[in-house]
Amino acid sequence: MAGEIPDLEAQVRTGTGKGAARQARRDGMVPGIVFGGDNDPLPINIPFNKLLTMLRKGRFKSTLFNMKVEGHDDVRVICRDVQRHVVKDLPTHVDFMRLKRTTKxxxxxxxxxxxxxxxxxxxxxxxxxxxxxxxxxxxxxxxxxxxxxxxxxxxxxxxxxxxxxxxxxxxxxxxxxxxxxxxxxxxxxxxxxxxxxxxxxxxxxxxxxxxxxxxxx
CATH class of the missing domain: 2.170.120.20 (Ribosomal protein L25, C-terminal domain)
Incomplete structure (x- = not known):
């Protein structure tokens, strides 16, 4: 069984749309979104190097994370999609879904x-x-x-x-x-x-x- 739930630290992404996403990538971040649960969708940024390291370890989409975002309560999330560059195969956007402990x-x-x-x-x-x-x-x-x-x-x-x-x-x-x-x-x-x-x-x-x-x- 899975052991201790790993932390995943992210930052709130100011602004939405393609312009804000492009700026995040220029700053060495991967834009993403956290959705689901009883709260509104939350735009986030995750450091590119940290995300790439986790992706290369494998099982990223089958791992439950404890997402920590400054100014927000910690929440359990699971990755639902990772969009990648069509040529470089590097992550360009990531989607997370909020989960309750009993969520199937x-x-x-x-x-x-x-x-x-x-x-x-x-x-x-x-x-x-x-x-x-x-x-x-x-x-x-x-x-x-x-x-x-x-x-x-x-x-x-x-x-x-x-x-x-x-x-x-x-x-x-x-x-x-x-x-x-x-x-x-x-x-x-x-x-x-x-x-x-x-x-x-x-x-x-x-x-x-x-x-x-x-x-x-």
């Missing part, structure tokens, strides 16, 4: 794999495929998990691990209402090719010969 949100949670060294299938040379590196869950704002841990230690070659095999965080549930596959262990390509060749040889042996019947006529 849909988030993509990264899958973390445990038990690879113990898996019989992987020991035999099988290949682990992470079908879903992320799983979308409905979670409460106060209980957002850092990751969804799956245990592949018992998987043999040909086995699948589905969402029903995973212990979900309390109060969380998948957005997909079926038992979908998250990971699977398949045979190594060489073994799979050999199996296909064997099947072709068997099939050829099972084809009846017509030479004898031609001689009898």
């Amino acid at each position: 949100v849909n988030l993509f949670i990264n899958v973390e794999v445990h038990g690879e060294e113990e898996s019989p299938g992987l020991k035999m040379g099988g290949v682990l495929t992470l079908v879903r590196p992320e799983v979308e869950l409905v979670v409460t704002a106060a209980d957002i998990p850092e990751s969804l841990v799956i245990d592949v230690s018992a998987l043999e070659i040909g086995d699948n691990l589905t969402i029903s095999d995973v212990k979900l965080p309390e109060g969380a549930k998948p957005t997909i209402d079926r038992d979908f596959v998250i990971a699977q262990v398949s045979a190594p390509s060489g073994l799979a090719s050999q199996s296909d060749d064997d099947e072709e040889e068997v099939a050829a042996d099972e084809v009846p010969s017509t030479e004898q019947s031609d001689g009898e006529e």
